Amino acid sequence: MPTMRRREFILLAGAAATWPLAALAQQPSGRVFRIGILGATSPGPAQVMLNAFRDGMRERGYVEGQNLVIEYRAPGAASEQDVAADLMRGGYDVILAWTTPSVIAARRATSTIPIVFVGVADPVGLGLVASLARPGANVTGIANFATDLSGKMIEMLREIVPDARRLGAVRNPDNPGVTVQLRQLLDAGRALGLELQVVDARVPVEFQAAFAQLRQSGIQGVVMLADS
Template structure:
């Protein structure tokens, strides 16, 4: 842990949260998380959402109740949505595109706040980023520049001469389907590389995906980023080591063993989502809250993993890194 994060966390222990909002009816949130079915708890980034609510005076168990549902898309998703709707929540929270689309199909009136949806306009969740319309708003990972191409370029700096880079994808992710068809072929032509897709929709299929990347003689692999792969980070890191594949990941927690990370700071997105929930509970309509883009990004290089892979990290990349793990 960085020193400034430790100091900030320690100081928070001695600061009382803001006064709770009233002593009347307890407000209720519905939280729908979608992963591989193995996780039944919030991840580190999602916990920042609760921290943000507490700092704004919303205390779970006092003036706020949160109903959690953790679902695997193939089996429990429909039931989880039905259960949440039956509870009459004031606001629904949707981490990721699958959860957002599932909740959108269930209600056109209950406010929905999504987090981590790359292109909510393309998915039909909102009319535009500046004017969402309807009952949905939130935090996108969409950035103006071609972010995926930047991740590929970082990986190619780590692996000079890399031509074939496997892309780990989840075909069940609706946004990825759009990206596969439209953007990946264009990026491959633009960078002059081959980008074979290696799909996985379950934890078990991740092993097949990495074996496929090796069979296709990939020089490296890039995890496109998904609820499934987020939950299976350590398994993916182990597979990358097993098959000796240099990799780039989207989320910070992959840095614990993963070669490189470049992506939006998801904890910051969840903190900002907490602010939107506060505003909606106080009467603001989702349609009046523009979808927010990420403002914080992290580039992390794991030198220990680079050494194990026999890679020399160029100084130009180290200078740009927010964090270097020795």
């Protein structure tokens, strides 16, 4: 997702994160609200998104150092589930989850603390919410509808490389949100008479090996499945 679009998306997350705080805001002035963020990368690479989130919160009257505390966590060497469980012990008013695996981990860790997700491809299909209009339970957020675009991606690639017959797709097999994307991609490929080879890459350092494998197979174009 381009940086500007990603920033706008996180600004929306700031709005979404204030929904669970609305009732708490009725409490006496001087209350400091605490938001725990379960991210995907170390704080350094996440600074653009963190700053956008702070901007979104500030626009709604929540300012760090005044009435807001934000703590960012990412899996690192620990598992997503372990980090989520640790966050639940931090006394946060809201948990913000940035990826599909992180919101699934957060949902498993608590059924009471409000969870706001950002950019989950298929929250209804994954069972995170009952519906987009009425999420229910303690989970709400913003869907990115990447699944709706998966079939279009292969159609666009075919337009760019009209003679292509063999295409590749790179996915993170540990992300449950990829399942629907891949199914739509395979359906679109079959409809166009294309052969589609899928390779796995869980982390960026595995991209080189994934592309080398596709190159050796004579793949003529590659689709990167969204890992959000």
